[in-house]
Amino acid sequence: MDLTLKIWRQKNSSSKGKFETYKVNDVSPDSSFFEMLDTLNQQIIEKGNDPVAFDHDCREGICGTCSLYINGRPHGPKRGITTCQLHMRSFKNGDTIVVEPWRAKPFPLVKDLIVDRSALDLIIQAGGYVSVNTGGIPDANAIPIPKMNADLAMDAASCIGCGACVASCANASAMLFVGAKVSQLALLPQGKIEAANRVQKMVAEMDRLGFGNCSNTYACEAECPKEIKVTNIARMNRQFMKAKVCAEKHEAASFGG
Amino acid sequence: MGLFGLFLAMFLLVHLTINLLLLCNDGGELFTAASSFMGTNIAIKIFEYVLFGGFFIHIIIGVIITLKNWASRPVGYLVANKSHTSFFSKYMFYTGAIIFIFLILHFMHFFFIKIGWVQVPAGLEKHDFYKMAIALFTNKLYSLVYIAFFIFLGFHLNHAIQSGFQTLGLNHNKYNCTIKRVSLIYSLLVAGGFSLVPIYFMFFF
Ligand code: HEM
Ligand code: SF4
Ligand code: FES
Numbered sequence A: 001m002d003l004t005l006k007i008w009r010q011k012n013s014s015s016k017g018k019f020e021t022y023k024v025n026d027v028s029p030d031s032s033f034f035e036m037l038d039t040l041n042q043q044i045i046e047k048g049n050d051p052v053a054f055d056h057d058c059r060e061g062i063c064g065t066c067s068l069y070i071n072g073r074p075h076g077p078k079r080g081i082t083t084c085q086l087h088m089r090s091f092k093n094g095d096t097i098v099v100e101p102w103r104a105k106p107f108p109l110v111k112d113l114i115v116d117r118s119a120l121d122l123i124i125q126a127g128g129y130v131s132v133n134t135g136g137i138p139d140a141n142a143i144p145i146p147k148m149n150a151d152l153a154m155d156a157a158s159c160i161g162c163g164a165c166v167a168s169c170a171n172a173s174a175m176l177f178v179g180a181k182v183s184q185l186a187l188l189p190q191g192k193i194e195a196a197n198r199v200q201k202m203v204a205e206m207d208r209l210g211f212g213n214c215s216n217t218y219a220c221e222a223e224c225p226k227e228i229k230v231t232n233i234a235r236m237n238r239q240f241m242k243a244k245v246c247a248e249k250h251e252a253a254s255f256g257g
Numbered sequence B: 001m002g003l004f005g006l007f008l009a010m011f012l013l014v015h016l017t018i019n020l021l022l023l024c025n026d027g028g029e030l031f032t033a034a035s036s037f038m039g040t041n042i043a044i045k046i047f048e049y050v051l052f053g054g055f056f057i058h059i060i061i062g063v064i065i066t067l068k069n070w071a072s073r074p075v076g077y078l079v080a081n082k083s084h085t086s087f088f089s090k091y092m093f094y095t096g097a098i099i100f101i102f103l104i105l106h107f108m109h110f111f112f113i114k115i116g117w118v119q120v121p122a123g124l125e126k127h128d129f130y131k132m133a134i135a136l137f138t139n140k141l142y143s144l145v146y147i148a149f150f151i152f153l154g155f156h157l158n159h160a161i162q163s164g165f166q167t168l169g170l171n172h173n174k175y176n177c178t179i180k181r182v183s184l185i186y187s188l189l190v191a192g193g194f195s196l197v198p199i200y201f202m203f204f205f
Helices: A034-044 A118-129 A147-157 A163-169 A177-188 A196-207 A219-223 A231-246 B002-023 B029-040 B042-071 B088-111 B131-136 B141-167 B176-203
Strands: A005-009 A016-025 A098-101 A107-111
Touching: A005 A147, A016 A034, A118 A147, A118 A177, A118 A196, A147 A177, A163 A177, A163 A219, A177 A196, A177 A219, A177 A231, A196 A231, A219 B088, B002 B029, B002 B042, B002 B176, B029 B042, B029 B131, B042 B088, B088 B141, B131 B176, B141 B176
Parallel strands: A005 A098
Antiparallel strands: A005 A016
């Protein structure tokens, strides 16, 4: 396959970026998108220029490191996969492929196609955990959990924190990510104890970081590589409202210590 | 946002019922009775202010949230997003703005006359909403514009109802499908129901 690539190039966060056009020829349809980018970078390096920087790590769809907004869709044209799972057979010979970094105010650009997604980590740090005391491990069967809740919690926990939901959202909202991270704990007895406090803190942190507000466009669900459902957002909304109305005020609203 | 929006949606049903009374072939008796009840009953008068508050808050929050959302992506994409989405959700601000224009027009024609901000049209009495409505709807251009506005309201509502439920977290796998259907039926009912009145006056009056 012969392809034309239009890629966003930007030296660093403070410099001005622009699109560069590249040609890559003889790409195998069986190669992955990243192998194709590796080929391109090899060409660029051999000419003595700076290769295109892009995020990747596991290259098997489990770590959530890869990003890339390809032809108007985060993680490219296929449903339910990450960019690293995308293959060139999803494109046609002669295609022009536009590759952009993920755009959102809380994701500052680092270089070329790499953005800093620590904002998602900050939301987790605000409350996306269960405080565990050290000691013996209780017997697993001592805590009964309905199978359905276990399944729903597992589905929510499959979020890899890639941020495609933010990238696809017209409002750059992180509600799908936060909804999943709230739900994975709130559905289980161990997580219920801190649920009211957790949801308030995580939502407050999300707002502070400058993510947009969900207007139920549902682009996130369509683009999420792990197919996280927007019902997780509804669950978070429900819990948030309940917590705001019913939860008692904590003087020192800190927990986890 | 969701609460106020759904509250407005309930009000629309009441308004629609009264409007449809215009279609009774009784020289406007029922409609006049209903509108004078709405105009004189003290509870309704208090509710009027609640309703204005509802509109005001819905619009203000809607605009603030939309502006904030736009600010959340200062650098846009070259290729516009192609994700599969709830279609009308992307245009809520615009369909909302169109409804707002209609609201102003609508107030000029009825409510502002009632409270005396706008002159009563020549030859009509201040409280004769039946005659005012007929005068407006027998004007074909006004009727067509009216229908067009309600089509946009239908677009707004089609996304809005199910969206309001989702925002409030009222979500249940047994009822999700029903909520989506109710959303569609409701928006068709409102857009179609309100449009029946001008259609009747254009063709059958
Ligand atoms: C009869 C009139 C109206 C009704 C029944 C109505 C109803 C609704 C409902 C139920 C929602 C969904 C809220 C949510 O998902 O939480 C909504 C959203 C919205 N409305 Fe209205 N609305 C009306 C008029 C207007 C007007 C006049 C404007 C603005 C000028 C407006 C602007 C908006 C905006 C911008 C949204 C989207 C907000 C978001 O998704 O976050 N609406 N509307
Ligand atoms: S919800 Fe989906 S799209 Fe969003 S961060 Fe998690 S895995 Fe990525
Ligand atoms: S590189 Fe790990 S998910 Fe894509």
